Amino acid sequence: xxxxxxxxxxxxxxxxxxxxxxxxxxxxxxxxxxMKVLVLQFxxxxxxxxxxxxxxxxxxxxxMRQMGEGFIRDSGEEGLKAHRAAAQExxxxxxxxxxxxxxxxxxxxxxxxxxxxxxxxxxxxLDLIRSKPPRLHLVLTGRNAAxxxxxxxxxxxxxxxxxxxxxxxxPAQKGIEF
Amino acid sequence: xxxxxxxxxxxxxxxxxxxxxxxxxxxxxxxxxxMKVLVLQFxxxxxxxxxxxxxxxxxxxxxMRQMGEGFIRDSGEEGLKAHRAAAQExxxxxxxxxxxxxxxxxxxxxxxxxxxxxxxxxxxxLDLIRSKPPRLHLVLTGRNAAxxxxxxxxxxxxxxxxxxxxxxxxPAQKGIEF
Numbered sequence: 001x002x003x004x005x006x007x008x009x010x011x012x013x014x015x016x017x018x019x020x021x022x023x024x025x026x027x028x029x030x031x032x033x034x035m036k037v038l039v040l041q042f043x044x045x046x047x048x049x050x051x052x053x054x055x056x057x058x059x060x061x062x063x064m065r066q067m068g069e070g071f072i073r074d075s076g077e078e079g080l081k082a083h084r085a086a087a088q089e090x091x092x093x094x095x096x097x098x099x100x101x102x103x104x105x106x107x108x109x110x111x112x113x114x115x116x117x118x119x120x121x122x123x124x125x126l127d128l129i130r131s132k133p134p135r136l137h138l139v140l141t142g143r144n145a146a147x148x149x150x151x152x153x154x155x156x157x158x159x160x161x162x163x164x165x166x167x168x169x170x171p172a173q174k175g176i177e178f
Numbered sequence: 179x180x181x182x183x184x185x186x187x188x189x190x191x192x193x194x195x196x197x198x199x200x201x202x203x204x205x206x207x208x209x210x211x212x213m214k215v216l217v218l219q220f221x222x223x224x225x226x227x228x229x230x231x232x233x234x235x236x237x238x239x240x241x242m243r244q245m246g247e248g249f250i251r252d253s254g255e256e257g258l259k260a261h262r263a264a265a266q267e268x269x270x271x272x273x274x275x276x277x278x279x280x281x282x283x284x285x286x287x288x289x290x291x292x293x294x295x296x297x298x299x300x301x302x303x304l305d306l307i308r309s310k311p312p313r314l315h316l317v318l319t320g321r322n323a324a325x326x327x328x329x330x331x332x333x334x335x336x337x338x339x340x341x342x343x344x345x346x347x348x349p350a351q352k353g354i355e356f
Contacts, residue, residue, distance in 0.1 A: 022200040150340065160338050175213050
């Protein structure tokens, strides 16, 4: 493989809006280039109807997989267990997908947040990045990306919140937040 | 109109990767919610085959319009004239689309850059934002967003470059840069 076709590791982190949406836009671009894309969700409840329907429309080469079952209402110990189970399930799926070498781009949505929250181990994520086939683009999103993840990445953007409508008392809007 | 359904003005700025892709991801989400989306290009040559093909697939409710004709090869005075003509054409289209009230989300891609580069007047852009129908989501992308634009916006994210593969000598990759 020459340097012209090199799979990259990308990280979208920071406290501002645009991390998952940037990954989705990139997935859309890659899909348009005839690439096969997989989006895996590490935090349950993050995706809404809009992106799922669009992914469905783009068809079999644009897969979005949600882990676990249903919305987690319990925010206590039971809720944490369910979140951890979903994130671990996503990690297993991610390993399988990376090794299959069937995808051109894999997006690990909110994986940084999952690490930060203790739902998956940082060491497992670093192993996953290091085991990436050379041609695969791997995209990791979520706030508080670990320094070790940043070190391994080729491209890192910090989405910094300058202004957010919630601060002005404006509730979540259809088409923007969901 | 109640506060629950309020069209927002969003700005994605900064020197990092992810501004246009975040806008595209947001457009994809809005489209999936049944919204009608228009993406207008203020800087020629920014879009590549990937996103155009995906937009085409999503169909008539997801429009992407490129202004001007062809790629501008001349980077001198003639090239600047052509860039200005394309950006002005995009501004006319944007005004028309905003007034038509036919769209739910309009993305003015690279408009901040166009203002900063002197291709369109800041005053015209501020007028456009102020004339927005209350339910329309307006998204402005591009580095160096003017302070006055940030002041008028509801949501602003700065995409800050932490690391970029070009710095490590890695050329633009299919699915990532184009």
